Amino acid sequence: MAAKRDYYDVLGVSRDASDADVKKAFRRLARELHPDVNPEAEAGERFREAAEAYEVLSDSETRARYDRYGHAGMAGTQFHTEQFMDFSSLSDLLGAFFGDDIFSGGRRARPRGGDAAATIELSLADAAFGATREVGVDLITACERCEGTGAEPGTQPTACPECGGSGRVQHVAQTAFGQFVQASPCAVCGGRGVRIESPCQDCRGRGRLSVRKSVEVQVPPGIASGQRLRLAGRGHEGEGGAGDLYVHVTVAPDPRFERDGNDLVTVLDLPFTRAALGTTVTVETLEGPYEIEVKPGTQPGEVIVLRARGIPVLGGRGRGDHRIVVGVMIPRKLTDEQRAQLRGFERGVDDATYSSDESFLGRLRAAFR
Ligand SMILES: [Zn+2]
Ligand SMILES: [Zn+2]
Known part of the structure; x- marks a missing residue:
């Protein structure tokens, strides 16, 4: 264990320092080292050391004993440094010892x-x-x-008799360094400082x-x-x-639209004949009906993109897209005549009729990229 430092050195005062000098030195160190303002562990240790030095040197009896016998003369002394640490804040501590109110300017923040x-x-x-x-x-x-006064109109709140209207009560605490005063919110008026009779x-x-x-x-x-x-x-x-x-x-949820981030996705079901021949259809968009062109030979799963017709970017610029996924309806019931027509069509099919450079799955992936 390191040798205990000399109390005068700790406070940075000379051996013939006056009581006022001792007090001033401790106050300066407290403002620098108190855990309220200095979170470093080392500062906490130095604060304890300063508090102990102050405790000894601020009392003429213990100071005289220390001057004669040094640290040996302090053997068995119970120090009260924890009391210093216990002050909920540095301003409370300084307020108690020196009447300072350095942070709050008099009153506690409401x-x-x-x-x-x-x-x-x-x-x-x-x-x-x-x-x-x-x-x-x-x-x-x-x-x-x-x-907001709490008093019935026509009556006035009076000052709380317990705290005299300050909202704070002061307790006198007895410690090794004598008395000091600690303030806390008044329990009678809850810190409001008033008594309400009506x-x-x-x-x-x-x-x-x-x-x-x-x-x-x-x-x-x-x-x-x-x-x-x-x-x-x-x-x-x-x-x-x-x-x-x-x-x-x-x-x-909107039954008409699926939201995908800032994009909207809808499905457009087209009869196979119209998908094959191309057509103009009216689709539902966020801003109402909108006419779009469907190219001849449009495939199931193909995506028609309406640029910047999706959701606006929150807090930013631009909009997402509205993506229309094309579904193709195949007839379930045919008349004899329709069946004959399709057979006739089928006879004319050749290699070029269904040629494609993209798979159905590829188109679906494009819709949900
Ligand atoms: Zn009221
Ligand atoms: Zn009160």
Whole structure:
């Protein structure tokens, strides 16, 4: 084990340093080494060392003993360095010892309201092009009747007698270094600093209550099922501002379209004669009916691509494609006459009639690439 360092060296003060110098030195080290501001393990050790040195040198009796006998004179002494570490924060520690309030400027940060959640269901077209929806959500909000004071209109809240209106109570703690004061939220008023003699009838003195509110949600184009929108500051209200509202989006399946990322996929069933001869058909797209040309000799599984007619890219530019997979219908029932016509057709078939450079499977793969 390393030899114990001299307490004066630890604090960086001379042997004839005044009490004020000792205090100042420790305060400087605390601000540098406290676990609140310095997460390194080594800093924690140095902080303990400084706290111990301060404990000894800040008390004239123990300091005199240390000056005469050194560390040997401290044998059997119970140090209280853990008490220093136990302060929940550096500002509490410095506040307790030096009356500092270096971080919060006097008052503790007031709590922000909680986050709230809501769900909306959209049609595929609304998800594609964006939509504005009103969503009902129960939100904690300032009570209108008492304007958040908790006091019945016409009455005034008075200062909490326990904490005198500060919302904080101070405890005097006895330690080896004498008394010091630690503050905590007042249990009587819950830290609000007020006493309400005639509680508001609507909120029963709480100043806030849960109200069903209608919130307008702007859904951006291109959203997909399962995604979540965050509306900053639209959640529950708190003394330090409102939390966020998270809106979970589900997109209802559309029987007309299959979604594949930002692409849409539909199937077009054509009679075999029209697939062979070519035709013009009207298909359903996101924007309504749309006329397309089907080339003569179109094969089952062939894909007709309507560029940039799919889903817009969320938060970006451009759109996916609309892919139309062609199905070919083969007649199930033929009249005698039709059968005779097909036989006649068949007699004229030669090698060129069905020639192909692509397999059916290849075409299907192209549809779901
Ligand atoms: Zn009220
Ligand atoms: Zn109080």
